[in-house]
Amino acid sequence: MNAFAEPDITVGTRKIGRIPVRNLWLLMLYASDLTRIKDAFNALVEDDEFEDIPDLVAKLLAHAVEQRLRRNVSRGYQHRAQNLTRVRGRVDILKTEAQQLLCRGEVYCRFEELTTNTPRNRLVRAALDVLASLVRDRAVGRQCRSLAATLGRSGVAGHRPSRAELAQDQIGRNDHHDRLMVELAKLAFDLALPTEEAGPTSLVSPERGDVWVRRLFEKAVLGFACVELQPIGRRVRGGAHMDWQMSGPSDGIAEIFPGMITDIIIDDLAVGRRLVIDTKFTSVLGASRFGGASLKSPYLYQMYTYLRSQEGLDLLWDQASGLFLHPAVDVRIRESVTIQGHAIAFATVDLAQDARTVRAELRDILSSVTSSSS
Numbered sequence: 001m002n003a004f005a006e007p008d009i010t011v012g013t014r015k016i017g018r019i020p021v022r023n024l025w026l027l028m029l030y031a032s033d034l035t036r037i038k039d040a041f042n043a044l045v046e047d048d049e050f051e052d053i054p055d056l057v058a059k060l061l062a063h064a065v066e067q068r069l070r071r072n073v074s075r076g077y078q079h080r081a082q083n084l085t086r087v088r089g090r091v092d093i094l095k096t097e098a099q100q101l102l103c104r105g106e107v108y109c110r111f112e113e114l115t116t117n118t119p120r121n122r123l124v125r126a127a128l129d130v131l132a133s134l135v136r137d138r139a140v141g142r143q144c145r146s147l148a149a150t151l152g153r154s155g156v157a158g159h160r161p162s163r164a165e166l167a168q169d170q171i172g173r174n175d176h177h178d179r180l181m182v183e184l185a186k187l188a189f190d191l192a193l194p195t196e197e198a199g200p201t202s203l204v205s206p207e208r209g210d211v212w213v214r215r216l217f218e219k220a221v222l223g224f225a226c227v228e229l230q231p232i233g234r235r236v237r238g239g240a241h242m243d244w245q246m247s248g249p250s251d252g253i254a255e256i257f258p259g260m261i262t263d264i265i266i267d268d269l270a271v272g273r274r275l276v277i278d279t280k281f282t283s284v285l286g287a288s289r290f291g292g293a294s295l296k297s298p299y300l301y302q303m304y305t306y307l308r309s310q311e312g313l314d315l316l317w318d319q320a321s322g323l324f325l326h327p328a329v330d331v332r333i334r335e336s337v338t339i340q341g342h343a344i345a346f347a348t349v350d351l352a353q354d355a356r357t358v359r360a361e362l363r364d365i366l367s368s369v370t371s372s373s374s
Helices: 021-031 037-046 050-070 093-098 119-134 138-153 163-168 178-195 210-232 296-309 355-373
Strands: 076-084 109-117 236-244 261-266 273-279 285-287 292-296 321-328 334-339 342-350
Touching: 021 050, 021 119, 021 210, 021 296, 021 355, 037 050, 037 138, 037 342, 050 119, 050 138, 093 334, 119 138, 119 236, 210 236, 210 273, 210 292, 210 355, 236 296, 236 334, 261 296, 261 355, 273 296, 292 296, 296 342, 321 355, 342 355
Parallel strands: 273 321, 321 342
Antiparallel strands: 076 109, 236 261, 261 273, 285 292, 334 342
């Protein structure tokens, strides 16, 4: 029942495996940090036009770049080292002597230079080039190419920066306008990954397989919960650590004892209830020892441990509920059970449906589970 183990592109129907590309775009949208920039995110999802997400991203990015160019492109300091005829920055005496530069009237200097060729600007220019070949609207494509050329004339190189370079290029308070531009650029590269159909770049299976889509699904569900539930007063947290209520530990047990980390915790403080969500990118059902299919025992044990191990800490944990949320293809499961006072639900989202239906199904699952747990 796991339809995701063999990634494969079908050009005519635009799918990876059995998952339509537009649904991966939907997951990428909710997994992106754009969920923190409400206006930009709402502009992307308000019309439910998930077939044209690359065009929408391109339009938003082009607008953001145009606005930034009117105020001048942000600059940053770039580390440089070279032979100079005058002292600039710090002199590297060792290299100066080793190369006998003083005989030629030169010194080897290390210095910082103010430049527009920053990692974030390179990322944006590279994203414009990617979107220009990805969008359907030719006018938008021409606009992206024109803006990329403008950035090039201002000194911004066209190659994409590494993750390490981007991590060092922190966005401060004085240049917070770059944040939208950078997040849109990151999303542009994500959107390009599953649309490498017939072209010069082939699909690289190790980055497009189970692990890639599993992590994408986990982040997307968290982003979806934040967008849908935070505005109505729910508190949503991802990657929450939980402690065991231990007594009499031996000296070395702390070093080898496993920790507990849940994917998502949703608190409804108004009614004092908590929902623990664990996403699994596998089939919710397994083979039964007596024939047929049954819920996988380890999943049930895992959620049972999450809920029972935290009892007594506060009222939220005493009445907490659990939800296992699985992606599926052509399968629909909505089941629940109450074990020793804790409700545990199992649900699937059919990723073979159209993107609007996937979004509505996710909304229905979260709404019904949080309402029933309240």
